[in-house]
Amino acid sequence: MSIFEEWWLPIEAAVNDKIPLSFGQNLYKEIYMNIIKDDRWANYLNGLWVTLKVSFFAILVGTLLGTLLAVLRLPEVTDLRYKGKNPLRKIGVAIVHFFSWFAKFYIDLIRGTPLLLQVLIINFGIFGTVKIDKVIIGVIACGLNSAAYVAEIVRGGLISVDKGQTEAGRSLGLSGPSTMVNIILPQAAKSALPALCNEFIALIKETSILSYIALTELTKAGDYIRSRTYSAFTPYIVSGLLYLLVTIVLTKLIGRLERRLANSDH
Amino acid sequence: MKKLIALLVSLMMIACVAMASAETVTVAFNPEYPPFEFVEGDAYLGYDVDLITAVAAKAGFDLEFEAMDFDAVTSAVMANPSYIGVSGISITEERLMNVDFSNGYINAGLIVVIKDGSGYATVEDLKGKTIGVQMGTTSDFAAEEITGAGNVAQYKTFLNAIMDLQGDKVDAVIVDKPVGLDILASLDDASLVIVDMGLQADWYGIEVNKENTELLEKINAALTELEAEGFFTELETKYFTGADVE
């Protein structure tokens, strides 16, 4: 019998005999019931692990797709014209224009509807009849959602890079995409980093919506404990503290990255 | 001066008695559980709603309804002496630690919903399978015992669990019998079948805050009276047999 259980026994006896508990006893009851009993702390850690997994891959999907969407929205792309006669190139330009239009449509659609609805539609609609891991559904739903926000952030970053940088790259003979990847994006990333950090933190917290499709992430872990202990809010406080821990660590990491980038060009 | 104080005190006592006689009790419940409780238009309907309305009339208190997630109901009753939980709540040891229960008023049993052709016939077949349930219900506890906590998918509503069964994301769904029959009747999906695996259910009871023993006694007295009047047979006819017809 562990020390925690030894402390618990007199309180349990008091509860059974309907003897009112002191404040300290009540506090320990909450801690024991919601964290210690039946190794419930492991439920939070498992939930945290799922939240971290989903968030990591969703951020990855969101950043890559969002950057692509941002590039498709640039004036260089939307104003792309081809006056020559090569039919393949004409089709190519038409396809690029279509994707550019779609990017705009996509961003408006995602930003204009609630994440919860998107999650429900993706789970019960798009993947309604597909046997697929809930973690993957979570990554897809949150990643697709985040991409729209990342796109606008990165677009802002791209616009903030001086036009002369593109001209310098192109005048050296670098292609448009190569100029974008080697010269413009690194500079855009730096100016977009604080806003991106906000978006990542928002995304981590928003994965809690996935509890609606029965994915046992950190919020659901709190829900689960609560459905067993009937504590009004203690499980949510434990989950909340874990979210806070994650976002604080992330903020620190990004802050460090920002300082490193700042050092690289005084 | 003394007379004035005496007058004030007696006035306050009268006021207290008056307030007590017009006591309002808030029903915490999750009206997404037909036929026990559901919403139609802007009205709450169902077996539990009719029952508690009849109980309140007998016991002489006013009712207010407050809709919430099922897993929030017990916590709400724990926190507020004027709240009761009437939401198809099974009487379990764990809940009794935290709230008091009225006498049980119905024992409906649990059923298992599976996809036609999946061939699960006994509880043994469900071991290690993913089972969908509504979070915090008796079905949830039963499923956890059968397949282990890691394999139970807990939903906010039973309907969402059924939808993921249709989408093959869970292998089976456990649910209270009347609720399962009701939703399956309205879904009309031939690919879903119901299996009775003899899962034992607990009696449903009305949750009352541990401090409010007076209310508990009133409710129990009312339930006994209603039983004697044959009110429960009336309810079952209205909601279980007759209700299969829309």
Add this chain to the structure above:
Amino acid sequence: MTTDTIIEVKRLQKHFKEGTVKALNGIDVSIRRGEVTVVIGPSGSGKSTFLRCLNLLEVPTSGQVIFEGTDITDPSVNLNLHRQRMGMVFQHFNLFPHMTVLRNMTLAPMKLLKKSKAEAEEKAMQLLKRVNLADRADAYPSQLSGGQKQRIAIVRALCMEPEVMLFDEPTSALDPEMVGEVLDVMKQLAQSGMTMVCVTHEMGFAREVADRVLFMDEGRIVEEGTPDQIFNSPQQQRTKDFLNKVL
């Protein structure tokens, strides 16, 4: 000095804003290999636009730019290959701020000329020595003075071993005390036989270094000739007016 043509410009026009602004109004000119051509003219005369049309940073509305025998205004040519052979220096330097000086200079040669890192760096260091900036190879652009930045921008373009160098007002954004160091590098480059087209306000430089001076006004070449002809005996009234103002 050889006299074969390296860039030939034919009936070049550039309109902005749906044709309401005519920046270039029909330019015909030949740039000869090994020559230093200086373009002068009042602001708004179209001289920068003309220069930027030579490597198609501005796409001409009509007309042709024939570089080493290829019409590069034809949309089917691979412009990037031709741009590699035309270096360009900008008024605002446009160094890449997130890269060291050395990386600024080796990026394009490594990506486009497929040079190894060692080869590209060796070439870059040679050029840095020529402009006395070898000790700043590992610095970032923000750590350099304006004059240093522009000298780096010039050698960055030279790393691609271009056939022709285009200068777009390279000293206009500099503090006066730094103009000399940049002009010295340009003179050195001219003496080495590089073909150069320079848009500039430095009349001293034009007089001293140019083989040919083009005077532009209102989107046309009004007058062209040797520095002696243009500065000492201009034929056109507009040329005279302009020179009176600036000299």
